[in-house]
Amino acid sequence: MRISYLGFVLLIWFPGALHGQSAPQSCSAPSLDGGFFAPKQETYPHGAQLAYTCGTGRKATVKGLWATSTCQNGKWSHEPQCIDEKACIPPTIPHAKYTENSNGWYENGHIIRITCDKGYHDKNQDATAECINGTWSSVPVCEKSLQACGAPPKIPHTVIINQEYQDVFAADSEVKYECEDGYTVEGADTTKTIICIAGNWTTGPSCSIDAAGK
Known part of the structure; x- marks a missing residue:
């Protein structure tokens, strides 16, 4: 009886010993307003990939005619969305930072202010970019400053x-x-x-x- 009782106590304190780590969670089908996705399922297992496209006057929040998103433990790698074709997706500006919208895109007419990383400066001295009809105008280019240094030298010992x-x-x-x-x-x-x-x-x-x- 003591051995059985001890086993019961161990099960209470160490339930993970029997079940191990929790299994990855599946994803629910996204709510895609103005678009189409495939394959169509109610749920998708961890690691499954979903392809989607948007209808006339709309576009995805990532580049490409068909965008893809992957189920990663209960969440999509990016939330599938179809936005107005005049809106802008985040620009790629090497060696720079700017305020990112929580919804992952910017409305037509939105202006962002770019700050170059330390050691870099704005080549064209234009620290802003405006979303105009789906594209960014005058995106700054951050290049290495002449006063900056490369990687420090390797010195023996x-x-x-x-x-x-x-x-x-x-x-x-x-x-x-x-x-x-x-x-x-x-x-x-x-x-x-x-x-x-x-x-x-x-x-x-x-x-x-x-x-x-x-």
Whole structure:
């Protein structure tokens, strides 16, 4: 009886031991106003792909005559929608940020303000774009600033600390190096900071074997 009772307690505390992780959820058929989708089903299993198109005067919120969306654990990878053909879908602007609408598209006449990433500047000095009859006007181009620096140099026997990887660094950016174990810079020092100045990095550390550690 004690063994049976213990097994009952374990089932209460560890129900996942029998069932494992919960199975991925299916998706309900989307409500697509002004469009058509295939295959037509009431529900779609996880991983299923749905193709859809829109009628006259309407278009999908992604590029292409036939758009696709995938069921991912109970949600579509993007919500299938048909919008007015004069509306705009989000523009693709490398190295830039702008305010995104929660519904995934912009009405005709909407103006967005673009901000280039650090280390980049607006080539045409036009920080806005307007949705006009389904297309964006004067989309800014963000290019690398002449004052910015590329990736910091690789220096033997060093590692870069507290810095995520990036290709471009804005002017005045700082990167800190640390010597590997057993190496030092200028005596007992083990770290050194370099700075991006006018498109170039200042001189990095030269790590040599720590004489005291021999």
